[in-house]
Amino acid sequence: MSENIVTLTDVHLKRAGKPVLVDLSLRIPRGKVTAVIGPSGVGKTTLLELIGGRLRPDNGYLLVDGLSVPDLGRRELFELRRRMGMLFQGGALLSDLDVYENIAFPLREHTHLPEPVLRQLILMKLELVGLRGARRLMPDELSGGMTRRVALARAVAMDPQIVMYDEPFTGLDPISKAIIVKLIKKLNKTLAITSIVVTHDVVEAIQIADFVYMLGEGRVLASGTANEIQNSTRADVRQFLQGQADGPVPFHYEADDYFSDLFNAGLLNKDEQR
């Protein structure tokens, strides 16, 4: 077993003609919590889609547990995904099944366990996230924090090696955030799971991560332990950590000169004429 469970080497990806990832190289150590932080729209979620094999890179190498993901056939890819769990931002719970059946879903699809065993497994996962009592609720009866906890229980239902968290803290109240932070740590420890946390919540990321990558403009701006990142002197890293509106990451979306744009009404450019 190599030390790194996920390795990206010079990965390049374009979407709708715009480069999203530019020569991205990073390594995710086995059994650790790795946070990938950075502002919205720098390709963090894209990174998870690449690792999960939902997207293929245009260039570069991507190894997960020794397998080159872009070269896998459909069957092999599905085989690999059984060893991965993913927590979606919105939970992605199946809305016509209750909490219990949602967690049962991957188990029923992939195993032939007898019902009593299945029940024990599900209750154990629910106990882990503290929602054993909520097993008969429907997804639309859950609060945002509970939804994410159920989704988390489902993500680990198959005892995966890797769990990917897509913005696990976004839109949660402070208590729910603290619960999720605690759960990610706990799952990582008790189940020896490799966790990849993609987030823009710096405080939480630094609390849980063994290792942090900061992305910007499709590449790694900085990497290191949580402490090293916090003490970074790079201007773009500092801007993000301290939450300043303007800096190396500009406030304005790329545009023509403001003055000429305002007073050129008579000479509308081609895009606007149509």
Place this chain on the structure above:
Amino acid sequence: MISGVRRIGAYSLSVLAATGRACILLIQMLGSIPSSVRRYELFVEQLFRVGVLTLPIIIVAALFVGMVLALQGYNTLVDFGAESSLGLLVALSLTRELGPVLAGLLFAGRAGAALTAEIGLMKATEQLAGMEMMAVDPVRRVLLPRFLAGMISVPILAALFTAVGILGGYLLGVNVLGVDQGVYWSVMQEGVDFQQDVLNGLLKSLVFGVLISLLAVFMGYDARPTPAGVGTATTLTVVLSSLLVLAMDFSLTSMMF
């Protein structure tokens, strides 16, 4: 001028591409049938939701259509002293045309729209993506049972539509208009050919069933994952499947009869 032509070209291309994607989806679904036999309970569940729940609207509509047929047919036939043929008129209209076509249209409105909206919303709320990440193929798990259930339901619903319609014609023709009940049934027995009329009618409805169900699951699966996207897809399912049913009906009729 040029931009108009360009727009027509772009639109035609996008329609062609969508047709291609729908065909690929059909092949994917058919290919995954063998490995899904074990999960027949998913199909049964959809058969209930898509087929059985459409029954009330089919029965009520068929009853009225049968009665209207009897009323209109009687008024015309009586001028020629041919009101005894009422049974044949009602039965032939229903088995050949009205049963399959109206059942198809009603199915598209009731079940097709619901299928598209359901699948589209599942896509918009990342439920389909979530399944994929759990190594479950949504085409096999979600789309295939719904497609098969729709495909099987339409011929059965069309047959029921025809049967109930004939009963409706009987109710009005015999009980209200005074056609002899023995004659109502015997002209039917004489004049309706099993292969020519009944089987061809069923074949038509099977074709409609495939068309509507494929369109419904495809539109949902292919929808833009936004509220407006799902809305557009649902509308398109109803509009396109209605138009396709009518157009297909014309070509099938001209080939069959």
